[in-house]
Amino acid sequence: MTQTSEQGGRTRIERYDPASIEPRWQARWAELGLYRTDLHDRERPRFYLLTMYPYPSGDIHIGHWYIITPTDAIARFHRMHGENVFLPIGFDAFGLPAENAAIKNNINPRDWTMRNIDNMRRQLRSMGATFDWDSEVVTADPEYYRWNQWFFLQFLKAGLAYRTTSAVDWCPNDGTLAREQVEGVDRHCWRCGAKVEKRDLAQWYLKVTNYADELLDFSGLQWPEPIKTQQTNWIGRSEGAEVVFETASSPHHPGGSPLRVFTTRPDTLFGATFMVLAPEHPLVAELTAPDRLAEVGAYLAQAANRTEIDRLSTDREKTGVALGAEAINPVNGERIPIFVADYVLGSYGTGAIMAVPAHDERDYAFAEKFGLPIRRVVAAPGDEDRPLEGAYVAHAAGERLVDSGPYSGQAADEAGRAIVAELASRGAGKAAVTYRLRDWLVSRQRYWGAPIPVIYCDRDGIVPVPEEDLPVRLPDAVDYRGSGENPLGRDEAFLNVTCPRCGGPARRETDTMDTFVDSSWYWFRYLSPEKAGAPIERALVDEWTPVDQYTGGSEHAVMHLLYAREWTKMMRDIGLVAQDEPFKRLFNQGQILGLDGERMSKSRGNVVDPDDLVARYGADTIRLFLMFMGPWDQGGPWSPTGIGGVHRFLNRVWTLALDPHGSDPGDKDAGHLPEGQGAAEAEAALRSAAHRTLRGVTADYESFHFNTMVAKLMELSNTLFRYRGTEIAGGAAWNEAIRILLLTLAPAAPHITEELWSRARAARGETWSSIHTATWPDVDASAVVEATREVPVQVNGKLRDLVVVPTETSDAELERLVLAAPKVAAALAGRTPRRVVIAGGGRLVNLVVG
RNA sequence: GCCGGAGUGGCGGAACGGCAGACGCAGCCGACUUAAAAUCGGCAGCCCGCAAGGGCGUGAGGGUUCGACUCCCUCCUCCGGUACCA
Structure with a gap:
């Protein structure tokens, strides 16, 4: 119920207070399992929405929000269209930063990583994102990486994995690098920036060059052109x-x-x-x-x-x-x-x-x-x-x-x-x-990764670890501090084994796998994270993949995004999946930079912490602001100026929904319809605005134009404010407009809309149901059309007048009306148009003279 | 060098080849207030003009078109990728 209080002689509604609203709804949604996906539902159309899983570097920064917020809005938008949406999340938990941080802080990489993941889970929840947490995958979990090892053994059997000695790119800190992990003219390491050298080493490779020609074929994929171009150039046929x-x-x-x-x-x-x-x-x-x-x-x-x-x-x-x-x-x-x-x-x-x-x-x-x-x-x-x-x-x-x-x-x-x-x-x-493309070098001389499951025996040579012995566990108590050697080689208990073939003394491989192995199949595992006996649940994989929509940064154009395609094809070739490609549709959002225009990173000290912003404005404001900033694929430097405007907008929505009859003393025209409008005209105008907004906003969600989506909703709220306190406020047209405003805003600002929706239902005596399970409204095309319209009139391409005509006006009649307009006549100065161009079904008239 | 992407008010940015600058920030004016904040209403590209109005404007220069931010050509700047790939 709306709570009101008398103060200063006028009615005041309760303030919009996100801090009291947001955690309550987050808890309620979790409790109801609102976003748990029933993967076996055969009724509704399936929609697999995937966003690149984060690396648990500790804190979520505003860049993560920038990626996740619109993705979450897409999920909600699709749900409101009756689709069964699967939006999972997990953590890319192996990798060098964890190992380096652990060394620096003298803490085990596992502890460091798991602690970070806990914090990130909390932060992701505070955004109100609708992840299906039951599907979570953590790649450093032995039950995950055992399948990396299993895949490796299958590829070895199929001749897709091989070991050879050749000159490899070598970073003094991080060991071997794949070619695409060497960056820049000066050839530095993508992770630590150190100069990369060449070394002759025996290393494991995956035979991805087998797929060079196939990888050049993007038919059927809706991917951004620049990514396709980059991959094409990288493959270099x-x-x-x-x-x-x-x-x-x-x-x-x-x-x-x-x-x-x-x-x-x-x-x-x-x-x-x-x-x-x-x-x-x-x-x-x-x-x-x-x-x-x-x-x-x-x-x-x-x-x-x-x-x-x-x-x-x-x-x-x-x-x-x-x-x-x-x-x-x-x-x-x-x-x-x-x-x-x-x-x-x-x-x-x-x-x-x-x-x-x-x-x-x-x-x-x-x-x-x-x-x-x-x-x-x-x-x-x-x-x-x-x-x-x-x-x-x-x-x-x-x-x-x-x-x-x-x-x-x-x-x-x-x-x-x-x-x-x-x-x-x-x-x-x-x-x-x-081809320019090389085979994928997967050996890494680091601790914090999945051990490569092979054994070297003096008698039998390279012996694969038997599948029943998987996972080859990463030992916990290793001295992982780097000194150029493999940390695993220092662990005698790990290193020394008996040969599975001859029973003689043998040694384990001490390299671990490139972490891009982890991310090359994680979206399959989301569908059955607990499955034992096989990496994937084939039936679910066949139903749900390829992924319908993938979102993430373009920095992985020739890394993750290429590896994932290669891996999928290798899985296909050993009979695990039927598909050729992992991701049908790809969208690359831009990158959000620090105030200084540089990439956000802890070392630069330019990281923006969303927790502070949420405390100050609430998650909905931050979500909406990130979408409003600019086109999603563009990114740009972070600048907090403007958050206030978005917050103000939500306050206005709050006011409109709860207090349609109120008015402000500052408004000279309070309570009056705009001049020349009766109640019927006003309602028609409001309905037209609402349905035009609905049409535009729907298209914007579909095309990921979130900035203009927000702008259109702001316009609608501005229109509503013009009618607030007038005789039509709170009427049928008004309520319809509010309903459209709340429903279309719901995917972007889920908490405030849920709150207002539930209050409105309660006020009408209806039982509670979530706005996020409501159906997206339909556009009433007849409502959009208004009685009159304004036609711009140009003379020789220059705007000279705006003429108001009835909406249904024939071209001949339009020409007559335009020529009769006094300003037009003045601009013509007695000349007769040589030509009259009526463009786009009467949207504009251009008179050509001289 | 090569391959992508982008250049629009003080700022972030809008604009199926058809009213350039929507929406918002910052700014200014007003209302409310003892006052301030908050809130509400309004103004606002640049130049000339009291005004009405006019001129100029989307990185630069050409072109196509009745009409170009949008299409074509040449060039400049910035960002990302790449680095002797034969």
């Missing part, structure tokens, strides 16, 4: 040819070793004047002439440290040394010198290139520096004899080959295909495709 050059015989080498190169420009093969091997290329040692050994050896040593030495120069001068060997160009038999140079990467293509300086900028720079011949073999029409001033790489229409033996004069693209065909017929080459 290049079409071209593989060409085999034989090595020439020389005093130190019998020759004949095939050197395979990848090129995207087979049409330039006649322009190859030298060849370059990457320092890591296996044939470097074999091909080096005895008198070149010292110099080549020195160069290789230097190249190994290159990333540290010259890291800052992007367009660094080319370096390299000749091996003293030659290769034979398969198309013309020409002998060309072989170099080793670090501008050729060992990890891309074949680790060797044919250098065509005339048509490649890097080769050109190298040739210039080492005085090697530069031979033009492609020319745009008329350029055949023009000397080159740099590499000619552009493609011009009508390009033809020159100086290319039998191919001279042919169109370049055609000649390229012909050359590949010729090479193929002689077994000296073939069309080929190369």
Whole structure:
């Protein structure tokens, strides 16, 4: 019941006090299990809404709210449309920050993490978010990571996991990194910022390159274009040819070793004047002439440290040394010198290139520096004899080959295909495709992760841990303080095992898994977090996934979002799921930055604590403010100015709902309808405003335009205020408008709307039912149309007048009315329009004169 | 360099090719108050003008169109990604 008190001679309603409303409803919703999803419900349409689970860094900061609030509003919006919405939450609980914080504070990472999770659970609840807590997943739980290990064993069996030694990116603090975890021009670690080095290590990989082509296919996915582009670029598919050059015989080498190169420009093969091997290329040692050994050896040593030495120069001068060997160009038999140079990467293509300086900028720079011949073999029409001033790489229409033996004069693209065909017929080459994408390196030399479940036995080699022995538990009492070695290797009890195959002494793998393994399948586990015997409940997975809508930041474009796709495909290939893709629709919200415009982080000291804000304004205000700030995909620096305006809006909603007849002494027109409006016109105008708002707001929720959604509701409340205290206040049209206002505001500001809704129902003598289970209202299209409308009139594209006409006005009549308007006549100054444009069904008139 | 995204009042930001600046913040004026806060109403892009009114305005310059913040071309600035990928 509305409580009122007499004060100063006028009626005053109880103040809007979120602190007394919000915890009460949160408790009630939890008690009623309002957001617990019945996953087995077959009646209603299912909607799986997923938001990227948080890393339990301790406090939830305003950035988490920025991600979660609109997601929660989407969930509520869908529920009000009769859908069975599943919105789970969990914690990405393994990872380096926990381990580092634990080291720093001398506390066990598990304790640190679990304490943080408790705090975050409390904070998430204080937002009024409708997570289904029964589905919670914590990845550091042995009952979760045992399935990481199980997956790993299945992938091993299927040939999708393998161990190999190669040069890996290595951070002195964090150990091995996947390639996408190395950032920036200076190649620093994504977590600690330290310089990343190269090391030769035996590590575990997942064979995700199997899926390169499939990953390029986004058909059927509603994903933001920029993410698709980023993944496409990351995968980096290049079409071209593989060409085999034989090595020439020389005093130190019998020759004949095939050197395979990848090129995207087979049409330039006649322009190859030298060849370059990457320092890591296996044939470097074999091909080096005895008198070149010292110099080549020195160069290789230097190249190994290159990333540290010259890291800052992007367009660094080319370096390299000749091996003293030659290769034979398969198309013309020409002998060309072989170099080793670090501008050729060992990890891309074949680790060797044919250098065509005339048509490649890097080769050109190298040739210039080492005085090697530069031979033009492609020319745009008329350029055949023009000397080159740099590499000619552009493609011009009508390009033809020159100086290319039998191919001279042919169109370049055609000649390229012909050359590949010729090479193929002689077994000296073939069309080929190369990718930039590498296999996923999952080994990590850290403590706080899922142990990789393999055992090394001197007799049996690599032995998988038997499935019945899973999980391989992470021991608690390990000295996890880093010193460059694997913490698990220091735990004798963990390390030493008997070989499951021969029973002899053996050692466990001491690496743990990349935490992106955890996040590559967590949304499947949400559906059956307690399930024993299998990682997923197949029946539920088939019904509920792929996820209908995923929300989260774009910083994971080529990390989590790519891994999750890869993992899903691997799961499919070992028969676990039927789907090809994990997430049907993806939305990337922007990132909220600190006041200083920098990323929020504890170390920068620019973290905004939502607890303080909630204490001051209440959760609804903060939720609404975050949605109102700007477009959700944009983010931006945090600025609290403006919270007051949103809080004021909620106060106004409160006042409108509880005190329609009240008035304020400051309002000169209090109690009077706007001039020229009778009660009927006023009600029609109010209904029109309410239904127009409903239509707009519904569309805004659907398209995630939350800022304009809030703006439209503010407009409606402003309109309502104009009628407050008048004869139509509290009437049918008024109540309908209030009802629409509360229902459409409910997903965004769930507490105040629940409170006002329940009071209104009580006042009408109805039993309680939650606004959040109410049905979304329908637009009454007939109410939207008003009797008259305003038509802007332009003369030569410039606005000259606004003419009010009846809504149903024919174009001819409209033209007549417009030309008769005095201001229009004045603007025309006696001229007769040469043309009258009536745009968009009479929305605007443009008179063209002169 | 390459690939994305973005440039609109003092600020955050609106605007199916059709009234640029909705909504809000900050600001100013007024009402209420002994007063202040809170609340309510109003003004408000810039320039000229007492006003009526006019001119100029969406990073810069061109173009298409009756009409361009919106589409096309060239360029500038900022943000994100990437880094010799042959």
